[in-house]
Amino acid sequence: MIADFVVSPKTEAEVIEILKVCYEHNVPVTTRGAGTGNYGQAMPLAGGCVMHMDKMAAVKQIAPGRVVVEPGCLLKDLDAATKADSGQEIRMFSSTWATATIGGFIAGGSGGVGSCTWGSLRDLGNIIRLRVVTMEAEPRVLEFRGEELARVSHAYGTNGIITEIEIPLAPAYDWVDLFLTTEDFMDAARFAEELGNEDGILIKLATVFEAPIAKDYFQRVAPHVDSGDNLIGLMVAPQSMEGFLTFLDRRPEAKLIYRSDASDWDRTPGLVFEYGWNHTTLRALKFDPSITYLQVRYGFPQHLELIEKMRTSLSPEVLQHLEVLRENGKVMFAGLSLVKFTTEERLDEIVKMHEDAGAMIFNPHRYTLEEGGRQSVDDQQLAFKREADPKGLLNPGKMIAWDDPDWKYAEMYAYPKMQAAE
Amino acid sequence: MIADFVVSPKTEAEVIEILKVCYEHNVPVTTRGAGTGNYGQAMPLAGGCVMHMDKMAAVKQIAPGRVVVEPGCLLKDLDAATKADSGQEIRMFSSTWATATIGGFIAGGSGGVGSCTWGSLRDLGNIIRLRVVTMEAEPRVLEFRGEELARVSHAYGTNGIITEIEIPLAPAYDWVDLFLTTEDFMDAARFAEELGNEDGILIKLATVFEAPIAKDYFQRVAPHVDSGDNLIGLMVAPQSMEGFLTFLDRRPEAKLIYRSDASDWDRTPGLVFEYGWNHTTLRALKFDPSITYLQVRYGFPQHLELIEKMRTSLSPEVLQHLEVLRENGKVMFAGLSLVKFTTEERLDEIVKMHEDAGAMIFNPHRYTLEEGGRQSVDDQQLAFKREADPKGLLNPGKMIAWDDPDWKYAEMYAYPKMQAAE
Numbered sequence: 041m042i043a044d045f046v047v048s049p050k051t052e053a054e055v056i057e058i059l060k061v062c063y064e065h066n067v068p069v070t071t072r073g074a075g076t077g078n079y080g081q082a083m084p085l086a087g088g089c090v091m092h093m094d095k096m097a098a099v100k101q102i103a104p105g106r107v108v109v110e111p112g113c114l115l116k117d118l119d120a121a122t123k124a125d126s127g128q129e130i131r132m133f134s135s136t137w138a139t140a141t142i143g144g145f146i147a148g149g150s151g152g153v154g155s156c157t158w159g160s161l162r163d164l165g166n167i168i169r170l171r172v173v174t175m176e177a178e179p180r181v182l183e184f185r186g187e188e189l190a191r192v193s194h195a196y197g198t199n200g201i202i203t204e205i206e207i208p209l210a211p212a213y214d215w216v217d218l219f220l221t222t223e224d225f226m227d228a229a230r231f232a233e234e235l236g237n238e239d240g241i242l243i244k245l246a247t248v249f250e251a252p253i254a255k256d257y258f259q260r261v262a263p264h265v266d267s268g269d270n271l272i273g274l275m276v277a278p279q280s281m282e283g284f285l286t287f288l289d290r291r292p293e294a295k296l297i298y299r300s301d302a303s304d305w306d307r308t309p310g311l312v313f314e315y316g317w318n319h320t321t322l323r324a325l326k327f328d329p330s331i332t333y334l335q336v337r338y339g340f341p342q343h344l345e346l347i348e349k350m351r352t353s354l355s356p357e358v359l360q361h362l363e364v365l366r367e368n369g370k371v372m373f374a375g376l377s378l379v380k381f382t383t384e385e386r387l388d389e390i391v392k393m394h395e396d397a398g399a400m401i402f403n404p405h406r407y408t409l410e411e412g413g414r415q416s417v418d419d420q421q422l423a424f425k426r427e428a429d430p431k432g433l434l435n436p437g438k439m440i441a442w443d444d445p446d447w448k449y450a451e452m453y454a455y456p457k458m459q460a461a462e
Numbered sequence: 463m464i465a466d467f468v469v470s471p472k473t474e475a476e477v478i479e480i481l482k483v484c485y486e487h488n489v490p491v492t493t494r495g496a497g498t499g500n501y502g503q504a505m506p507l508a509g510g511c512v513m514h515m516d517k518m519a520a521v522k523q524i525a526p527g528r529v530v531v532e533p534g535c536l537l538k539d540l541d542a543a544t545k546a547d548s549g550q551e552i553r554m555f556s557s558t559w560a561t562a563t564i565g566g567f568i569a570g571g572s573g574g575v576g577s578c579t580w581g582s583l584r585d586l587g588n589i590i591r592l593r594v595v596t597m598e599a600e601p602r603v604l605e606f607r608g609e610e611l612a613r614v615s616h617a618y619g620t621n622g623i624i625t626e627i628e629i630p631l632a633p634a635y636d637w638v639d640l641f642l643t644t645e646d647f648m649d650a651a652r653f654a655e656e657l658g659n660e661d662g663i664l665i666k667l668a669t670v671f672e673a674p675i676a677k678d679y680f681q682r683v684a685p686h687v688d689s690g691d692n693l694i695g696l697m698v699a700p701q702s703m704e705g706f707l708t709f710l711d712r713r714p715e716a717k718l719i720y721r722s723d724a725s726d727w728d729r730t731p732g733l734v735f736e737y738g739w740n741h742t743t744l745r746a747l748k749f750d751p752s753i754t755y756l757q758v759r760y761g762f763p764q765h766l767e768l769i770e771k772m773r774t775s776l777s778p779e780v781l782q783h784l785e786v787l788r789e790n791g792k793v794m795f796a797g798l799s800l801v802k803f804t805t806e807e808r809l810d811e812i813v814k815m816h817e818d819a820g821a822m823i824f825n826p827h828r829y830t831l832e833e834g835g836r837q838s839v840d841d842q843q844l845a846f847k848r849e850a851d852p853k854g855l856l857n858p859g860k861m862i863a864w865d866d867p868d869w870k871y872a873e874m875y876a877y878p879k880m881q882a883a884e
């Protein structure tokens with residue numbers, strides 16, 4: 041699973057040239073942003089060419105509420121440019137903000153910090169336009185808007201190379217990072233949900249960590265908490281801090297232990313969002329390599345009930361890590377639960393318990409489109425792949441439906457290529 | 463009900479001086495912004511001094527996400543100043559934006575254009591700080607934040623004069639004004655609610671008008687609609703127009719008839735929000751003086767069901783006018799229903815039908831705090847009035863609880879002073 045050669049196009053014209061040559065010689069092409077895709081989406085399963093996007097990183101145009109950017113730009117660099125230009129920033133980003141690219145986020149991510157306000161990347165309005173090059177004898181350059189965006193966003197680079205991105209911007213504020221603790225876990229979950237429902241308080245992140253995640257896995261936070269403390273991590277707009285403190289006063293069950301604008305901690309904990317989303321698992325793994333995680337959807341309006349149920353049945357084998365997320369206008373939770381791995385059978389059992397209760401699971405242990413994030417074949421993406429990558433050379437092995445059109449979610453664990461790859 | 467004299471203080475020091483002198487001589491003081499308060503809140507019921515705030519209109523400080531302003535500043539002028547300074551605008555405003563003051567909006571309003579995103583003025587975070595002068599022998603200057611804001615916001619100037627306001631700002635965009643029609647009324651209501659629930663599409667207004675409101679009362683819209691057309695009025699951020707058009711394509715039942723960024727109408731209809739909120743009634747009244755209105759709360763999650771029920775029972779005697787509003791994180795509707803007035807008894811009957819169904823009514827035909835907006839005595843405001851206006855000289859007659867501590871909502875129609883005033 042290593043590439044035969046690596047290229048770094050500097051322009052769209054060079055992307056076209058590379059695809060043309062690879063098409064002619066039947067060479068697979070795997071596009072790579074920063075390679076943080078944690079389902080292994082940018083692994084060149086079939087060898088061939090790895091196309092690095094790092095030289096296509098220009099911020100091309102900034103206007104009120106929108107930006108046009110090349111795919112290789114780091115999320116962090118993009119925010120710096122839009123902030124310097126006009127006090128703006130991207131609506132949402134993966135917790136890999138410091139290292140990941142905007143192209144990789146759009147082709148491989150789903151949401152993250154900011155999704156408590158703006159929903160997910162796939163929601164209407166969170167991507168304005170994508171420019172895409174196809175993998176054909178004569179590669180075409182296409183511009184997608186509206187419904188067509190779904191063809192290539194979150195398609196893992198399997199059906200076209202994104203060369204330009206237009207996305208909306210939100211105002212950039214000096215977000216205040218906060219940590220709070222509660223003794224009772226459900227108090228923490230309710231606190232986060234209720235804050236998410238405060239229409240006048242602007243937040244960018246609301247994360248809940250069951251005890252003893254903070255004590256055991258968060259080195260810089262550990263000195264300030266006990267093993268029994270559940271932790272809440274927040275990003276609040278400075279102009280909303282007065283409102284937030286009033287909200288907090290009404291909830292004596294929550295204790296504020298850290299605010300970045302007035303901290304007395306010896307060592308700064310760093311950015312709060314680098315504890316959330318997939319960074320929680322990353323931190324836990326450093327202390328306990330037997331840990332894995334599940335990606336759970338706790339949908340409105342059963343979310344709190346489902347969370348309580350799963351926790352009652354499974355804690356501490358499964359520790360709750362929750363992210364406030366908006367879906368269809370409602371505050372609910374994404375769960376990125378930490379699981380102490382024992383056997384495949386037990387993991388399957390845990391997955392089944394969630395699904396039986398009504399909590400949908402996105403299996404993070406798989407790196408294909410269908411297994412990782414979607415659970416079903418995306419007909420639109422598949423149809424577009426037929427047209428845009430007729431030889432199936434783009435990121436081969438990542439779209440099961442391409443290799444096996446009859447694939448069904450129920451057979452997920454049975455797909456032989458996947459099992460071999462694990 | 464006319465003032466004995468009028469003053470226009472230019473500074474807080476002058477406000478203090480005026481209150482001091484009036485206190486000494488037992489002269490009632492009614493504060494006045496622009497006098498648009500449509501419950502008659504700024505009427506000097508007891509004569510005395512009317513204090514105009516028009517000379518205290520400075521925008522004092524603008525920062526990312528917030529502004530400090532004097533109360534007499536027109537909403538329109540405030541927006542112009544913050545937009546010019548840093549591309550910002552106030553989160554919400556009454557549809558009287560062009561004529562009303564920020565002080566009058568905070569002392570007498572509840573929300574409006576922008577409340578579909580940010581909730582109501584009373585929601586945590588929508589006011590940061592208020593500076594208030596009391597009506598005592600030696601007037602005090604107090605600064606309120608957090609819970610204390612509720613003492614004076616929406617208190618009709620009955621317990622202190624607001625001399626400085628700090629509120630949050632949102633980014634200013636060149637909002638696209640839109641009109642759409644549907645044949646079926648509930649299609650229009652669903653359209654507005656579903657748009658309100660699109661997390662990635664930024665809107666500032668979503669209004670629904672039952673047929674034939676548009677044809678009968680909206681002169682500039684009438685040539686473009688039929689009597690049977692229900693109308694939807696929207697303000698959408700320009701960067702959200704792509705997403706909006708996709709949303710629209712999925713709903714063939716709605717027809718786009720006007721967009722301000724690409725209009726082919728001979729005569730511009732003007733600003734869409736000047737058709738919404740209380741402006742709807744104003745426009746209807748010009749054509750039919752027998753019209754009055756009811757302010758209804760269609761709460762989540764029964765909102766659509768309640769609306770359908772009221773409409774089935776009462777249309778066309780009562781025509782639905784709906785405003786998308788966020789409350790506790792959920793999209794719901796405020797109704798400002800147009801009522802063809804016949805008798806007081808029938809109006810009472812209509813009110814009762816709403817209340818029996820579970821749709822709360824704020825009676826707009828009364829101009830006291832308790833009758834108009836609150837339905838119950840606000841103990842916090844009453845307690846603060848005892849302290850800040852011991853002689854009861856501020857805007858007398860507007861806080862029933864002051865004159866009659868045993869007043870109950872159930873006796874609303876029996877309060878004799880009110881009936882006399884009508």
Ligand SMILES: Cc1cc2nc3c(=O)[nH]c(=O)nc-3n(C[C@H](O)[C@H](O)[C@H](O)COP(=O)(O)OP(=O)(O)OC[C@H]3O[C@@H](n4cnc5c(N)ncnc54)[C@H](O)[C@@H]3O)c2cc1C
Pocket residue numbers: 070071072073074075076077078079081082093111112133134135136139140141142143144145146147148149150151152153195196197198200201202203317318319322435
């Ligand atoms: C610790 C950690 C935390 C994470 N947190 C989040 C999170 O909060 N939210 C989230 O959504 N994801 C998260 N992820 C997953 C991943 O990091 C993000 O999706 C990230 O934004 C990917 O960016 P990248 O530049 O590293 O992309 P890569 O990993 O390089 O690529 C991702 C996918 O996109 C394809 N691709 C890259 N560029 C292009 C292009 N120009 N055209 C077409 N296809 C392309 C690749 O082929 C690959 O399939 C996390 C991962 C880790 C390891």
Ligand SMILES: Cc1cc2nc3c(=O)[nH]c(=O)nc-3n(C[C@H](O)[C@H](O)[C@H](O)COP(=O)(O)OP(=O)(O)OC[C@H]3O[C@@H](n4cnc5c(N)ncnc54)[C@H](O)[C@@H]3O)c2cc1C
Pocket residue numbers: 492493494495496497498499500501503504515533534555556557558561562563564565566567568569570571572573574575617618619620622623624625739740741744857
């Ligand atoms: C056509 C129409 C549409 C409207 N639309 C809306 C709407 O969408 N949303 C909404 O909330 N309201 C609405 N209103 C009601 C009203 O216009 C608004 O509340 C408006 O913002 C009031 O501003 P004003 O300057 O006219 O205040 P005024 O009417 O002058 O005063 C309102 C109240 O505040 C008090 N007051 C004024 N200034 C001060 C001060 N500095 N300190 C203390 N008390 C003070 C007055 O005594 C009075 O009781 C509407 C009214 C009309 C006629």
